[in-house]
Amino acid sequence: MALSTAPTPTGECAAQDPADGGPPPRRRWPFSPYHLLLAPLAVLFAMPLVQMVLASFKTDAEIRQVPPTFVPAHPTLSGYVRLFQDSDVLRWLLNSVIVSGSAIIAHLVLCSMAGYGFSRLRFAGRGASFVLLVGTIMIPTQLLMIPTYIMFTKLGVVNTLPAVILPWLTSAFGVFLMRQFFLSLPRELEEAGRLDGCSAFGVFWRVVLPLARPALATLAIFTLLGSWNDLIWPLIAINDDRWYTIQLGLANFQGQRRTEWSLLMAGNVVATMPMVLFFMLAQRQFVATMTFSGMKG
Template identity: 50%
Template structure:
């Protein structure tokens, strides 16, 4: 019997057509980005089309905007719409009114929403579940059903035609309380118990321990409240009559006349109106996504 060498035995065990360890290996193509970006990039561009069209229209002349078919690109940069808007004597006042109303609404929702959310998350009292359900049920009631009672309440308080009529109904929203409650539930209780052992009260625990850990949720509430209040038109249209109390959205409607509308000014005004909201969302985007993710971990 002839002895078989180890090398020959190894070669006989290697499948036909396969290459040895020293042979060339096939490398996989690695993209510098996720494959999902190939789908998300066109979708994001699709959603950005209205904003791009708004920006391009704001630097067109009225003749180009009213032309049919509509011009897709301005023949030349025309800043007449921006000049008309910024030259309006009431525009700075409208901008300041919107900023005041939105800032107060954001601050009050952060404070009152945090207090209410922490109470529902950590404190158990008689009827707390029922009260939470009733509060959440108000989120499904359309504004058209509540605007007349709200108007009557504001009239009784003497706030009609003042900024107070816009601020008071927005002091706290059920969504802010619910979102912060969900985020507080995701935080470990051990941190709060350690603070209680050190002699902290519930309010000190909330402000010194819980809220510093809840910056993503607070950023989300701030951005969404600012966006909702800044863009609101229906309620200011009902509660405000004098042009000195107009918000920015309500003031922009004065650029649209019954027989003639200066569309370049309308587009320029909308660009100026959208810019603060867009910047606020871009700065808080990371915290916004983190908050939505964490607040759904525990119910």
């Protein structure tokens, strides 16, 4: 009588079955091994921010204490109370919001249109114009301050908020960033839009810009960081404390003989939190730009 035998499992499944004497299944880490390196670096970079926040709850005497303490022994809100009572910090924040908001809107509109023109439109001198435009990035900002101040004086905008807004309307870096992103987009998408009856501006507005959201978010982040943290040009162009930006107002808390550190730390926390919140909201778009820019259609 013939004996029927069941088929034995072969291949990878049989090799990984512990009952058959095979090697046990490979154990997976709950996190990436790269986190073992990135986590200490993240803590290292976050320490100054954490120390600034903790110092804002200290008194001036505790901040000057030697050896210094990391955690405040007696937390207090005196720094924040004096910040909002003895200074126009809310007005400075509003001025910075106006300057940064205007800079972001202008950059998104003007840099995207210029970048699309340099990447898709054909006109005489396109290559030379783009090289000259990108070459202006290498010019130090300090060399342009005196000519810009003289020009703004003749325009009558010195010591007003437009004097801080106008230099941030556009930038060569923004045009370069948008051009490089548009070059990575497949032309077939634009040709499909033209076949559907869209004009050149319609293709740009309806097809290209929705795909450029990651690049636009990245440009908005860089523009916000630059315009919000700008100090040198507002220090030259603004003398009236009504038009101070937040960075210029905080600079006045530091004196030659005495600095109120608790007040200064509280002001730095108030000035830094909008940047942290904005980056947390836009970080996915920022990462998407870095990954999408290497893809070709």
